[in-house]
Each structure stands twice: as structure tokens, then as C-alpha cells.
Amino acid sequence: MTDRLPGFSTLAVHAGAQPDPTTGARATPIYQTTSFVFNDADHAASLFGLQAFGNIYTRITNPTTSVLEERVAALEGGTAALATASGHAAQVVVFQMLLQPGDEFIAARKLYGGSINQFTHAFKSFGWNVVWADPDDIGSFERAVTPRTKAIFIESIANPGGSVTDIEAISAVARNAGVPLIVDNTLATPYLIRPIDHGADVVVHSLTKFLGGHGNSLGGIIVDAGTFDWSKDNKYPMLSEPRPEYHGIKIQETFGNFAFAIACRVLGLRDLGPALSPFNAFLILTGIETLPLRMQKHCENAKAIAEWLSAHPAVASVNYAGLSGDKYNNVARKYAPKGAGAVFTFTLKDGYDAGVNLVSNLKLFSHLANVGDTRSLVIHPASTTHSQLDDAAKIKSGAAPDVVRLSIGIEDKEDLIADLEQALSV
Amino acid sequence: MNHDAYSDTYIREILNGVKSIAMVGASPVNVRPSYFAFKYLAQRGYDMIPVNPGHVGKSLLGKPFVASLLDIDRPIDMVEIFRNSSHIMPVVDEALKLMPLPKVIWMQLGGRDDAAAAKAEAAGLKVVMNRCPKIEYGRLSSEISWMGVNSRTLSSKRAPMPVQGMRLSLNRMSVSGGETNASDRAAKNRNDLA
Numbered sequence: 001m002t003d004r005l006p007g008f009s010t011l012a013v014h015a016g017a018q019p020d021p022t023t024g025a026r027a028t029p030i031y032q033t034t035s036f037v038f039n040d041a042d043h044a045a046s047l048f049g050l051q052a053f054g055n056i057y058t059r060i061t062n063p064t065t066s067v068l069e070e071r072v073a074a075l076e077g078g079t080a081a082l083a084t085a086s087g088h089a090a091q092v093v094v095f096q097m098l099l100q101p102g103d104e105f106i107a108a109r110k111l112y113g114g115s116i117n118q119f120t121h122a123f124k125s126f127g128w129n130v131v132w133a134d135p136d137d138i139g140s141f142e143r144a145v146t147p148r149t150k151a152i153f154i155e156s157i158a159n160p161g162g163s164v165t166d167i168e169a170i171s172a173v174a175r176n177a178g179v180p181l182i183v184d185n186t187l188a189t190p191y192l193i194r195p196i197d198h199g200a201d202v203v204v205h206s207l208t209k210f211l212g213g214h215g216n217s218l219g220g221i222i223v224d225a226g227t228f229d230w231s232k233d234n235k236y237p238m239l240s241e242p243r244p245e246y247h248g249i250k251i252q253e254t255f256g257n258f259a260f261a262i263a264c265r266v267l268g269l270r271d272l273g274p275a276l277s278p279f280n281a282f283l284i285l286t287g288i289e290t291l292p293l294r295m296q297k298h299c300e301n302a303k304a305i306a307e308w309l310s311a312h313p314a315v316a317s318v319n320y321a322g323l324s325g326d327k328y329n330n331v332a333r334k335y336a337p338k339g340a341g342a343v344f345t346f347t348l349k350d351g352y353d354a355g356v357n358l359v360s361n362l363k364l365f366s367h368l369a370n371v372g373d374t375r376s377l378v379i380h381p382a383s384t385t386h387s388q389l390d391d392a393a394k395i396k397s398g399a400a401p402d403v404v405r406l407s408i409g410i411e412d413k414e415d416l417i418a419d420l421e422q423a424l425s426v
Numbered sequence: 427m428n429h430d431a432y433s434d435t436y437i438r439e440i441l442n443g444v445k446s447i448a449m450v451g452a453s454p455v456n457v458r459p460s461y462f463a464f465k466y467l468a469q470r471g472y473d474m475i476p477v478n479p480g481h482v483g484k485s486l487l488g489k490p491f492v493a494s495l496l497d498i499d500r501p502i503d504m505v506e507i508f509r510n511s512s513h514i515m516p517v518v519d520e521a522l523k524l525m526p527l528p529k530v531i532w533m534q535l536g537g538r539d540d541a542a543a544a545k546a547e548a549a550g551l552k553v554v555m556n557r558c559p560k561i562e563y564g565r566l567s568s569e570i571s572w573m574g575v576n577s578r579t580l581s582s583k584r585a586p587m588p589v590q591g592m593r594l595s596l597n598r599m600s601v602s603g604g605e606t607n608a609s610d611r612a613a614k615n616r617n618d619l620a
């Protein structure tokens with residue numbers, strides 16, 4: 001048999017899943033169990049000592065969740081993945097592997113507001129210090145590097161503004177600094193952008209968004225690219241040093257190019273605890289099977305609506321990288337030729353009040369704090385997702401007071417445009 | 427032979443073809459990678475022989491240690507070298523003195539010696555470098571998928587019952603190579619620097 005490389009849509013349906021060994025069930029069963037019996041005492045000891053592959057307890061591994069993990073790893077072109085209860089949980093686990101108290105990481109200033117809060121406030125209490133840089137100014141990343149820098153974090157398509165990041169340029173900064181590049185690929189999904197192909201060492205997702213895609217399940221995931229040498233200079237002792245939790249095992253020495261994912265599992269998830277529910281894993285897996293089809297429709301609708309809004313007399317500006325003439329259009333064409341995603345912002349000529357009116361007059365768009373649903377969504381970031389930021393930080397992160405954010409669903413675009421039209425004319 | 431990226435077919439043929447494996451540098455310490463791999467492969471039905479002059483007189487999971495490959499009393503199919511790259515050549519030289527010759531030289535994850543590989547290949551042996559046979563076995567049988575690892579294989583057939591001693595299922599469609607070429611490229615870059 002020759003080694004053949006299946007396409008993305010085939011992987012989206014098949015990767016990680018195989019008919020169940022006992023029942024032959026073709027869909028991945030929901031293994032809704034906390035624990036798994038051991039064959040004998042030696043098997044138990046082997047599993048606890050990481051000597052054998054297998055299941056102990058759903059906080060660490062679960063056969064439904066592992067299908068999801070392998071599928072996302074395959075779609076991203078990574079060596080392994082680890083699912084978590086949410087995207088936020090994925091970020092905590094990633095940084096716990098990399099940072100000691102007093103260490104720093106550099107993060108792009110344009111991020112999901114929840115990530116800005118997590119990095120600024122929650123991480124501070126762990127002694128993990130975020131240093132902000134501007135993704136439109138690569139030099140700001142270079143200047144932020146210090147001997148305490150342990151990682152660089154960016155979003156491939158940034159929330160809320162939908163700007164596209166020059167991943168390769170920032171990956172060069174990370175390589176020169178000897179630190180891994182972590183890319184949040186939530187808004188792009190691997191269907192539009194595969195950050196590992198552009199130099200990412202770790203990819204994280206909120207699975208809650210386009211991957212799950214139906215607005216019904218929280219989840220997060222960490223994908224290991226298998227590219228970073230964690231043992232080179234003892235900067236990452238969780239991976240390079242003997243672990244007392246496992247009688248002196250060195251994680252990278254033992255697990256090679258998927259060591260980061262294993263460390264996140266057996267040191268991070270095991271001890272911090274934010275495991276994904278197998279039921280959520282099942283729903284997200286089902287969502288991923290149609291990811292390519294949905295993303296095509298999301299992008300087609302988003303482009304049509306962004307173009308329509310651009311021509312509307314009440315609209316001051318539209319920030320969508322898929323529009324020719326947009327500041328990020330060239331970067332988008334390079335990194336996301338299949339489409340610039342379905343989350344973008346626009347501003348109204350009559351400012352904040354017009355934005356509030358629009359949100360309350362819409363009948364089909366749902367006013368809520370999520371993106372990447374089959375349904376079209378609308379929110380006013382300045383008063384919600386980014387409300388904890390001061391005005392200057394709101395503007396820098398793309399959430400100025402007059403900005404309205406849309407997440408375009410997979411409904412008929414004519415109906416979405418009609419809804420926007422009636423709401424803008426009230 | 428491209429030693430930066432092996433086809434699944436190549437690895438699968440080796441793991442299905444060999445029956446006896448001499449592991450040079452096997453450790454009786456149960457947190458060492460060599461112990462993990464030794465135990466795993468023994469449980470999969472391979473005839474494992476631990477080679478380590480420091481432990482002669484002892485045994486590893488019931489298999490007595492021998493001091494060198496030349497002390498093994500039966501033909502061996504594969505020599506697996508659990509030593510740093512700088513200690514690989516003498517082991518290969520010794521392996522090439524065996525009659526009959528082994529079929530495969532396998533250098534563990536992190537181990538790579540291109541000159542030793544070329545010498546073994548010139549003698550007609552297959553060579554694998556910088557790979558772990560436990561990981562490759564677990565990957566090609568998809569057992570490693572339980573840990574969220576990308577097996578880079580697909581199958582629409584019912585999975586075999588995961589019991590101890592299970593053999594490799596050959597019916598999986600391979601998707602190797604390109605999908606993780608980033609990690610292969612990184613490994614090559616590291617080797618170039620070393």
C-alpha cells in the first residue's frame with residue numbers, strides 16, 4: 001500500500017475515528033464513564049507510570065475525547081493534541097507548562113477580550129507576566145524579548161476586528177528568541193489557516209466556536225506541532241527535567257516530538273483538572289465533520305454582508321480582511337486564500353447610540369457573547385466582551401465604543417442582509 | 427534512503443518482519459525509556475534480548491542480560507541501539523560481525539549516526555534512526571491514539587480488541603509524511619545544527 005495523503009475534508013470526517021472494537025458502532029460512541037478497569041496489577045502500574053498507552057480516568061484520557069484530539073491534530077498537521085474544558089483552560093494549561101513565577105511571555109495586543117483579561121489579571125496571581133506587542137509592528141515583538149521571555153502568543157485572525165496576523169514574521173522573532181510561538185487559531189480554523197505550516201509550535205483553539213460550530217458545547221484544545229526542542233537550554237524544566245511526579249521521567253526524552261501534548265496531559269490536565277466532558281467531545285466531533293462545508297458558507301456570507309455594509313449610507317467603516325482595499329487584505333490573501341473568516345466589525349456614522357439601536361432592532365441576528373455559531377450573532381464589544389478594558393486599550397484591541405461585531409452564520413445571506421437593512425432603517 | 431522522514435510502509439514492514447530484537451543499552455531502571463520500550467515490545471510478542479555489560483548476571487522482565495551482541499546464542503532480526511549518537515558506530519560494527527547478519531539496525535529517538543547507517547545499508551541491512559519502536563508500533567496500530575497522538579493512519583474497519591500482545595493491524599490506510607512535515611523538518615534542522 002502506498003502512503004497517500006488524504007484531503008482536509010476526508011480527515012475532517014475520518015481522522016481519529018474507527019468503528020468501535022466491541023460493538024462495531026460506526027459513529028464514535030460517547031464513553032460517558034469516569035474510569036476504566038485494569039487488566040491486572042501490572043497493567044495498572046504500567047498505565048500510572050506512563051509505560052503503556054491506555055485509559056485510567058477521564059480527567060486524563062477518554063476514548064471519545066481522544067478521537068477529537070487526534071482529529072484536530074490531523075487537521076492542524078500537528079503530532080498530538082489535548083482537549084480541555086474550554087479555550088481558556090487550554091491557555092492555562094499551555095502556560096503552566098512553559099512559565100515559572102517571574103517569567104514573561106509576549107502577546108499580541110489584538111486578542112479576544114477574555115484572553116486579555118486572563119493574561120492581565122488571572123495570570124498575574126501566578127507570577128506570569130504578559131508583555132504586550134502590536135501585531136501590525138513586528139519590531140514591537142523583537143523589542144519586547146528579554147531573558148525571561150518564554151513564549152510568544154498571537155491570534156491568526158484576531159478577535160474582534162478580524163485582522164489577519166503575519167504569522168511567519170512573528171515566528172521568525174520567536175525562533176531568534178529561542179521560544180515557542182503559540183497561535184490561537186479559533187477564528188480561522190485549520191480549514192482557512194494552518195499556523196503550523198507558517199511556523200507555529202503550538203496551536204490552541206476554543207472548540208466552542210467554528211470547530212464545534214453549533215453553539216452547543218464548550219471546549220478547548222492544544223495542538224503540539226512537534227517542532228520545538230524543549231530540552232535545548234533548560235528553559236522548560238517541565239519538559240526537560242526529571243519529573244518527581246513520575247519517578248524521574250524526562251518527558252521530552254521519553255515522548256519525542258509529541259512531548260508537549262503529553263506534558264500538558266500528564267502534568268497539566270492531570271493536576272489542574274479542566275477535562276472536557278465526553279458528551280461535549282462527541283458534539284464537537286460531529287460538528288467538525290461538516291467544518292469545510294460550513295466554513296465555505298460562513299465565508300461566502302460574510303464577504304457578501306461586508307460588501308453590502310460597505311455601501312450602506314449609515315455605515316462609517318467595515319473592517320473585514322476579505323474586502324479588497326482592507327488594510328489586511330494582502331495578508332489575508334496570503335494566509336487565508338479560501339476566505340477571511342466570518343467574524344468582523346463595522347462602525348456606524350452615528351456612533352455608540354446607533355450601534356446600540358442596531359443591536360436591539362435586529363430580528364434574525366442574536367445578541368450574545370459568542371462567535372462561530374451556525375446562527376448569525378451580533379454584539380457591541382465595548383459594553384460586553386471588552387468592557388473591562390479602559391478606553392485606550394479598547395481602541396488598541398479593535399473594540400472602540402462605536403464598533404459593532406458580527407459573526408456571520410450559515411443562513412441565507414439575503415435574509416441576513418434584509419434583517420440588517422430593516423434594523424439600520426428604524 | 428531518506429532518514430529524515432520514513433514512509434509508514436517501511437516502518438510497518440520492519441515491525442511486522444522482525445521477531446527477535448536485541449536492545450543495546452537496555453536499562454533495568456523502570457523510568458528509563460529503554461525499559462518502557464523493552465517491556466512494551468516484549469508484551470507485543472517480540473523475543474527481546476537485553477544487552478548491557480553493566481547488568482550481566484541480572485535479568486530484565488525475566489530475560490537475562492548479555493554483555494554484547496556477540497554473546498547472543500541465537501540469530502537476531504533487529505538490533506535496537508539505546509545509546510547516544512557518539513556510541514552508535516561500535517555497536518553497528520559489532521552487529522555486522524554477527525552470522526547470520528541482523529536484518530535491521532534501529533537507533534532510538536535522539537540517536538543518529540549517518541556514517542554508521544551508510545555502513546549498515548551497504549551490508550544490506552535496513553536502518554531506522556531517531557525513532558522509538560514503541561511509539562511507531564503504537565502509532566501504526568493506532569493504540570497511541572488513546573493519548574491524543576496523531577497516528578497519521580485511517581481505517582473504516584472495526585478496530586482489533588486492545589488486549590496485551592495484540593499484533594499490528596495492517597489494514598489501516600496510511601496518511602503519513604506531509605501532515606506532520608513540520609516536525610520532520612524541525613528534526614532535520616536540529617540534526618543539521620548538532
